[in-house]
Amino acid sequence: MEDDDRELLERSLRRAMESHSGAALDIALDELGWPEALSVEPRTAVSVLFELQGAAHADSSAMGAVLSSALGLQAGRAADVVLPPLGQWHAPGQKVGGDLVICGLGTTSLVDRVTATVVARVGDNDLALEVATADLTIRTVQGIDPSLGLVEVSGDSVPHGAPRQLPPIAWPEAIALARIAAGHELVGAARSMLELARQHALDRVQFGRPISSFQAIRHRLADTLVAIEAADAALDSAWEVRSTQAAAMAKAQAGRSARTAARHCQQVLAGIGFTTEHDLHLFVRRILVLDELFGAARALTRNLGAELLTTRKLPPLPPL
């Protein structure tokens, strides 16, 4: 995609998110041609949309579309893909005694669909199965971030259509793409927290000077920027390498960075940042859920370490 096209997409998405969230944003994304951009230019479509979405504290069903597109399923308005349960990355379906058992999450739009796609692990195969949403138990999640619009999806012995066998690498690669998307959303949210804290530091006067002049404050904000840029670099690298390992590292880095940002920015915003009169808490809530989505930083990092201690081989970086 040309720089001009990217800028245009960014501008229109930004405008859409100023006034829309949830189902309205899904419609706006369709109208803007974001689903087409996702299939033609996934890197631009995913990085731009999710970073903006994180920064704007908006929500959409784009994560379902990302999984759907990565799995080579029909993208768009017709069907939604069930996401893994929070903190997990295995396929949300399994066969227990011949019955399809489902435990996972869905984005906002799943509620309005007639059918959904569930990936189920059966033996050594991943199967894509069509199910009727009427056969699922769907619970609207309130939790720590009610505005995120997630639903919990479950069902025992759910009827399904003819199975379509997925290539063995399809699910791990779809999770890798979803992790990168969540990573960009975390970076966007962290950048917004930093901007809120930065502005407060400049405005708030104590001891006769703006608190931005105190080194303790400046260094917290500097560390926040370092953490954000580190995550950004890891995400860029994950796009170039396109390995599941690089995507997991980038997601872990983004989760850790967002939590660092939340800690520092909350401290800089002090009393006002602890109230619901200020927007900070919205981001603090959101990043906790996003960090857990497809595996939290802590879990991914420990897994990577365990793998490295077994293989005794560090992950490669793309050559210069």
Added chain:
Amino acid sequence: MEVDEYRMSLDLWLEEHQTTLRPDPDATRTLDGQVDHLAKVKRLCYEAGWMRWGWPPRVGGLGGSTLLRAYLGEALTSRDLVAPGIYSMTEVLAPTIIDYAPPPLAADMVPRLLRGEETWCQGFSEPGTGSNLAALSCRARRSDDTWVVTGQKVWTSLAQYADRCVLLTRTGTTESAHKGITALFVDMDSPGIVVRTIETMHGAPEFCEVFFDEVVVPADRTLGEEGHGWSVAMDLLPFERSTALWHRAAHLHRRLQSLLEAVPEDRLDPAAVGEVAQLVYTLRARSRATQYRLAAGDRLGPETSIDKVLMATAEQAVFDLVVDGLGPALALGDDPDSERWRREFLYSRAATIYGGTAEVQRNIIARRLLDLGSDR
């Protein structure tokens, strides 16, 4: 020459010449040995052309992207053929001379550095001027066609070996701060210079005190304009945080890989290993992007402070993990491997101090990147 072609041919050449290039472990236990070996590797690389790529023809280079230089340093450090710190001084000092010395001087001097014939040092810090570089007081007085320099520098790496020094001097009033600084290119064999080495915690006389007593420096050795030394320094520092740092990151990757190979079963916490691997990976990802910006002709500035913070954090994390994984060997071992781990661990403590402390980097980030205004 494209990067891919350069990489392939250089890798082959390094493979072919590895017996000649590989340092003798005994000889390179001392800094003298490391400096000698570095000179040899640079000479061989220059003669074979590798060391000339990525440098402009007017200083004896063969042109091409700066990425070629970045790859050469990466290839040499990641194969353990040179020590990264002393190798990378070329990357810091040569660009300064190319940008600021009178062209004939640059054409004469830079090739000497590239082919390992000379060692140069960087005279910035002073006893009263560590983080607060703009307060430096080593004075240069103009006398006809010469400068006369009197004062003292400290923490000057490799000064005991150096043939030349990029020296920051005070030419304005003491109150002139960064406006009254002039950079000079000084021959270290000039009468009036005394060098005293300082033994560091990691057991090498890596840096020095340098005393200047009425040292005469020709005026045509001025780098940039009189009173503009601050911008010379500010342009040099990003090189310290870009190509040099890329080389250091390659070295860290190599040492973390060596740790993974050497560590006994069940000594390391997987979570700690995972985190350090991510830190090193992320440092390299960031530094790689910086290399591309440099190669595209971007002017590097305060954003390289982020690279430096990431580097210092990663370096200390790697060697903290070394302590966790190889503690007994590090504490008691007197074999060459243990000695090396110990030396590198101790050296890593300086990563948040040299080249601008961790605090100075954060001050730069706060002021220049976050636009937080003055800290007063």
